[in-house]
Amino acid sequence: MPDYPIIAIIDIGSNSIRLQVAQSLEKSYRIIQDYREILRLGDCVFSKGYIDGQTADLFYKNMEVINNLIQNHKATIIRAVGTAALRDAQNAYEIVKTTKERFGIDIEIISGKEEAYYNFLAVLYNFDIKNMNALTIDIGGGSSEIVISQKGELVDSYSTLLGCTRLKHEFLKKDPPSQSSIYAMKDFIEETLQNLDDINIDTIVATGGTLNNIAIMYYMSQNKKSTSYAKYVPRSYVKSLINTLRRMKIDDIKKIKGVEEKRADIILPACMVIESIMNFYNVEGFYTFMGGLRTGLLIDTLNKIGLSFPFQTLDSDLKFSRLIELGNKFNFEEPHALCVNDLAKKLFEQLKQTLNLQDKDFALLEAACILHDIGTYISFSKHHMHSYYLITNSDLTGFSVKQKNMIATIAYFHRGSLPNKSHKFYQSFSKKKKDKIKKLAAILRIADGLDRSHRSFVKDIKVSIEKDNIKIVAISSEDTFLEMKAANAKKNLLEKVTGKKVSII
Template identity: 40%
Template sequence: MSSGESVNVAVVDIGSNSLRLQISEVKDKSYKILDDYKEMLRLGDSIYTVGYFTPEVINRIVETLTGVKKLAESRGCKNIRAIATAAFREADNMGEALIRIEDACGIKVEVISGEEEARLTYLAATANFELAGRKAVVVDIGGGSTEYTIITDGKLERSESLPLGCNRLMREFLKKDPPTSGQILEMKEHIKSAQAPLGLGRDINMVICTGGSMNNVAVVKHFKDKAVRDSNVKYVERSFLKKFIKDFSQKSYNQRIKTEGLEENRGDLILPAAIQSDLVLNETGVSGFYTLSGGLRSGLTIDTINKMGIELPFQNNTESIRYARLLEIGNKFDFDEASALHVQSLAKMLYDGLKESMDLQGRDWLLLEGAAILRDVGKHIAYSKHHKHTYYLIKHSELVGYSAKEIEMIANIARYHRKSPPKSSHEDFNLMTTADQTKVLKLAAILRIAIAMDRSHKGQIKSLEVKVKPDVVIISAKSKGDISMEIRDFELKKELINKILKRPVILT
C-alpha cells in the first residue's frame, strides 16, 4: 500500500457473550474506525449448560456472520479476519461448527488461545494508555475466561488465562435470583483461589479492566454522575464499585435492568465481573480501575494492520504513547507532519523562554505541544475556517495521557491559533474556568508566534532565543535563507502576546 492510499479492514471477535465487528480505514500510519457492530449471541449459555453448540445456536452464528459479511463488503472490505475465544475452545462440537460456518458464509474462523487473547488485549492497552514507568494489570473479563496480563514499564511481562468468565461464574455459583450471600461468598473464594498463583501485589499501580461487562459498569457510573462522554477510556473509583456490588447483590435481574445505562443482556452477567474486578483492586491496593472499550477487537485490528507490514506510531515510540497518539491522529487527518513538528520545536523554544514571565509550569507544555502538532487537522474538512474544524476534531479524538479538561484546553488553544481571539459569543471558550481561559490565551499566543516563524513552511528558522526585559521581549532568530514571510507574519500575529506580556515583543 503506497503513501496516501487507504484500505478498509474488517475484524470479528466471537466471544462467549457477544459477536463484535470492527471496520477500519487504514491510511499511511493511522487508522480510523468506520463501523462498530455488536450482536449479543451469548454462546456461553449453550456451552456452560450442555457443553456444545446446539443446531439453533450454530444457525444463529451463521445468520449473524452472513449479515456481518454483507456489511463489511458494503464498506469495501475484501477479507474478514475472524477469531473466536473461550466458548469455541470448550465446545465439544467446535470442529463441526467451524466447518458449517465456513461452508455457509465463506468466513474461516480462527480459534485463538487465552494467551493470544491476552497479547491482543495488550496491544490495545499500549495504544490507549501511558504505561512507561508503571506496573499494570489488564483484566479482560469475557463470558468464559478472564485473561490477566501483567505489564511492566510498557512491556508485556506475563499473561495467564483463567476459567473465570462472568457467564461461567454466574451459572456455576449464582443460581438464585437475587443470589444468596452464601453463593456470593462461595464465588468470591473460588475467584481468590484461582487468582492466588498470579501473585497480584501492591507493586501494581494501575488496573485496566476490559470486556463488555466492566465497560458497562463504567457506563452506569457515568450516567449516575451525569458525565456521559463518548470515550474509549473511562475511570471508575473503587468506592463506586463497592456500592454497585452491594446494590446489585440485593436486586433481582428484573430490578437490575431498570438501572440507567445498564445493557439488559448483561443484567445477570455484570455482578460476577464486578466482584472479580473488586478482588483485583483489593489485592493490589489500587483505588480504582480504567476501562477500555473494544480491547480485544482493537488489538485484533492493530495486529491485522501489523500483518500488512504497517507499524503504528505508538509501536515505535513506547517511551511516550501520548506523543505517538498525537502523531497518529495527525496522520489520520492528513496533516503536514514536517511542518507540525517544526512548529512544535519552535513553540518549545518560545515556551522555555517565556514560561517564567507568563507563569506557565507543570503540564502546560504538554497542552501547547498537543495544540502545535494538531493545529491544522481541521484542513481535513475544509481550509476555510479550519481552526474551528480543528477544535471539533481534537475534542472528539481519543488523545492518550490527557484528561477530558486538558483535551478541551488543547482544542481551544488550537482553535485560537489564528483569526480573532475569544469573543463573548464563543460558548465553548466561555464554559471554561477563568484560570483555564487565561492559560489557553497564553499558550495560544505562543503558538501564534511559533506558526509565524514557519510561515513559508520551509523550516528557514532553525532556533529561537528569548530575552525578557522589563520594557521589551526580544526574540532572536537564527535562520538560513529568506525569512521575509516569517517577519511579515510575526508582525501580524504579535498583538495577542504583546497584550498578555504588557510590553512589546520584537523579532531580531
C-alpha cells in the same frame, strides 16, 4: 495518498459478536463501521457443552449481516477470531466449517494466551504504562485473560476460567442466588487468583463489555458525564454494588440505572472478579475502556502488513505518540507540526516566567501545536474552525475533556481574529483558563508564523525581554522573508497578553 487496505475484525466472544471495519492509514486507522450483537454463545456452551441449533442459526444470521457489511465496505483483509465459547464448544469445528462454506470467512480460534496478548496490545495503545507496574484484565463471558507488566514490558499472562457467564452457570443457579453459592463463587475466584504473580501493582486496566457496563452504571449513579473513552471506577463502588446485587432478582437488576438488560445476570460475577483482583493487589480502583481484543487484533493485523503506530516506534510518551497518530489520521503535514512544536517549546521556555506559565502547561501547547492544522482535512478555508471541531470530537489520550476543549481553543486561535466576546466557546472557560489559553495561543501563533513556508528554515530562537519590549531573534541560514512577515503579523496576541512591544527579526 497511498491506497491502504480496509480491514474487517470480527470478535466472536462468549457474550457478544462484534464487527469493526477500519480504513488503514500510514500511521493510524479510521473506524468506518462498528456492529455489535449480544448472542450469549456461552449460555449454550457452559450449560450444554455445545452450541445448539437455535443459537447456531442466530449466529449465522448475524454472520450474514456482518458479511454484507464487510462486502459493502469492500474490506480486503478479514480477520475473525473465536474465544472461550468456541474454545470449549464440542461442535466448534462444525461452526467454523459452516461459516467458511456459507460466507467464505475463516474463523481462527485463539488461545487464552493469545487473547491476553491482544488485550495487552490494546492497553499499550490507550494507556501510558511505561513507568508503572500494571495488571491488564479482560473479563469475558467464558474466561478472563490477565497480563502482568512492569514498566510497559509483559512479564506474564494468564488465561483463567473466571468468565462471568461461566461463573453464573457454575454457581448462580437460583434467582436471586443463595448466599452459599455466592460464597462458593468467591472462594473459587480467590483460589484461582492465587496463581498470579504476587508483585506490587500500581494500576489495573480492564476491558470487556460487562466491566464497561459497570463503569457506565457508576458514572450514572454519580450523575457524571461519561464522555471520556477511559473511565475510572473506585473499589468502594464495586463493593457496595456487590452487596446490593447479591440480594436482587435479575428482573430487578435490569431496572438499575445504566444496566444493559442483556448483561443483568452477569454483572454480579464480573463485579466479584474485579473486586477480588483489587483486593488481592490492594488497589483502590480500576480503569476501563472500550476496545480491548478488537483494538489489539487490528493493531496486530496492521503490523503484519508492514504498518506500525507512533506508540510502537517513537521514543516518547503515549500522549505525544497518539497526537502524532491523530494528526496522521487527518493527513496533516507532520514535519510542519513538529517544527511548530519545536519552535513553540523554545519560545515557551524563554517566555514562561514573563507569562507566569508553569512547566505542566506546555502539554496543552504541545497538543495544540501538533493538531493546529488538522482542519485542512475538511477545508483549508477557515481550517482553524475545522481543527477546533475535529479536536473536540476526538479522543485525546491522557487529557481530560476540559483539557481537550482548551487544546482545541488554543488551536483555533493559531490564526484569524484574537479571542473576544463573540467566541462563545472561549467565553465558557473561567477567567484563569481564558488567560492561559490566550498566553499559549500567543506562542502558537508566532511559532506557526516562523514556519510559514513549511520548510523548517528557522532552527533556533533567542528571546530577550526588557521592561517594555520583547525581542525575538529567529536563527536561520535560509531566506526567511515569508517567516518574518507571517510571525510579525501574528505577534499581536503576545503584545496584548504581555503589554510589551514585540519585535521579531
